[in-house]
Amino acid sequence: MIQFYYAYQPIIDFFLLSVGFGYSQQIALRAGVFSIATAGFAAIGAYTVAILVTKSGFPIAASVVLGMVIAGVGGLLLSLPLARLRGAFQAIATLAFVQIVISLLLYAEDFTGGALGVTGIPRVMNTGILLVIVAVVMYVMWSIGRTGLGRIFDALRQEESVAASLGVNIGRYHALAFILSGAVGGLFGGLQSLYVFQIEPHNFGFAFMVNVLTVVILGGRTTLLGPIMGAAIMAILPELARPLAEYRPAVNGVILILVITFLPNGVGDEIVFWFRRRRHAAAAANRAQAKEAKDAVTSS
């Protein structure tokens, strides 16, 4: 076990960070907002932590929290113009948001180090801390799923007009989804910068965006298991396909196409749905049996 851990520790840590970014992505998609803003939130969190820790000697934990808060506020601000857009237009607007964040990081050179980024960030993150933080975020996601909030997000995704007709303030709940997406994205951005010594704007560019989206598309956009399965596939696959290392983007592409075609809900969601259907079928059978027994009693 210990040996396994040492051999695969970087993969496990990469997996845990991906799970975190996956939840940030998932919550926006769950609420029906086609957002790819997670990369921008992650950049905000990562730079907040990197700058505060290296330049002002700010306590590490406090700077992570601050990065999370700033990214959450960024999510709130972003949700305001997005409220007027739908579908692909939202995707384009969130893409523009990521571009703006990256441009600002490049231009504010005195502050952010420009294209060279920030170096000398203390590497204090380890698997244990990441695991605890992922567990906390999972608990919040789980709570959303089992209270009224998850239902509202699901309703917004499936049929906005119905949600409105039942009193759901669409703008308010989209904003909430974005605050959460921003806070979680910023949190894991901050954790990432405490893991990699050095960050630069290009870490949060197109490749990052595609990776985070892929985690959720492979895994699933509504269940807790979704990002875990998605991140696991993304982490393990390159190891299994080492002989094909040169073709990694191509392998990723093929797998993405296969999953979208045959498991459109994502691997994690499909597994959860399968168990759910089984449970519901069993419950229905029980009810039918109980009804039969009752009818037999009344007729005799």
Added chain:
Amino acid sequence: MPSLHLEGVSKHFGGLKAVDDITMVVPPGEITGLIGPNGAGKSTVVNMISGVLSLTHGDIRLDGTSIATDRSDIVARRGVSRTFQNIRLLPEATVLENVLIGFHRREHAGVVANLLGLPAALREDRAFRERAHSLLDRFGLDEYADTEAGNLAYGHQRRVEMARAIASEPDIVLLDEPVAGMNDVESDELATIFRELANSGMGLLLIEHNVGFVTRLCKQVYVLDSGRMIASGDPHEVTRDPKVVAAYIGTSKH
């Protein structure tokens, strides 16, 4: 219990007067009918009341307060609920979950309680689940509680929509063609439920094609034709009104 007043309400789409200067009342504890041939403007009226469409002229008041310019979620939170002529369910959600959304107006646990899964939020959720089950039972749907709503038969889907609309116990319910496509037995069952709802104090506005169904249930009926109110009053008299007969089956004069 508040009543709903429409005062001189009009909706113009460019030169087309979809609804032209209509005045009507939906009192509490009664079933009020709104009938008229296809294209008369019935659904436009529902969409204006529920805040989906804006008014060109006139005012809509609930319990004396104007709701004419309110957004649809605000109208719903004030206590006016509706169903849709073309059924709108959450297709991926189960029947139970569809009804649970209907309780949104009654949710008091805050966002933080929901995010942290605090006991207050969980207690509230459990209470809503119980009430949702008893509502489904009332509509004869409880055995489908865990079925995905998109997989239900048409008549059942309509009933899920109605259960959802009344879940939060609104003051006024707008039912847009609730018995369309149902057989006599099914529509009789619904008629019973509608009467019970009215007896409990709700004001129901029944938008229907089926004149017989409206005549049996309503105390007061309004008849729309080409956006204008051509008759109103006691359903038995109204349905004998030559203007109404002409609107429905064409005039005998040449």
